[in-house]
Amino acid sequence: MSFRNVRPAPSAPSGVPLDDDDRAPWLAQIGAALATPADETGSRIIACSALKRRYRDLLRSLAPDLVFIHLSGEAATISGRLASRAHEYMPSSVLASQLATLEPLGPDEAHIVADIRDDPEALVDGIVRHLGLLAGRSAAVGTDA
Known part of the structure; x- marks a missing residue:
């Protein structure tokens, strides 16, 4: 598999x-x-x-078969993980605004919801399994894990 770099989102100045x-x-x-x-x-x-x-509409306009993977978790879990990272672009101070801005995926948006409480291997296995189920389906199908 090859990897292409897409620049990260611009950093939020001063949080x-x-x-x-x-x-x-x-x-x-x-x-x-x-x-x-x-x-x-x-x-x-x-x-x-x-x-x-x-x-997401913009991204799907360019890639109609796009499947979104929503890593879902409680704010406290996400905050704890952000606090333990020294290299991330988003400071934990903007988490509340991110969660307030988040618009849930609609039933017409192909997606998988994955619980971040799962261990990483189980999380990836579940996502791969659900992606296999979505293969060949219309991009209008939504799937929740």
């Missing part, structure tokens, strides 16, 4: 959450990466916080 204007060029870059031909496996994974429906 100030990004707004739609800050995110627009980054989402366009992700959409462009999704629109390029896949590698020999026919798939690619891009991690991003497509928090709003309009962000």
Whole structure:
């Protein structure tokens, strides 16, 4: 599998959450990466916080078969994990605004919801299993784990 780098989202200055204007060029870059031909496996994974429906609509306009994987968890769990990371782009101080901005995936958005309380191996196995079930289905199908 080959990897292409997509620049991370711009850092939030002084812990100030990004707004739609800050995110627009980054989402366009992700959409462009999704629109390029896949590698020999026919798939690619891009991690991003497509928090709003309009962000996901933009990405799907460029990659209609896109499946979103929502890593779901309690704010306290996410906060604890962010606090233990020294290398992440998003400081834990903006978590509350991220969660407030998050618009749940709709039933017409192909997606998988994965519980972050699962150990990493079980989490990945479940996602891979659900992606296999979605293979060949319409992008309008939603699946919850």
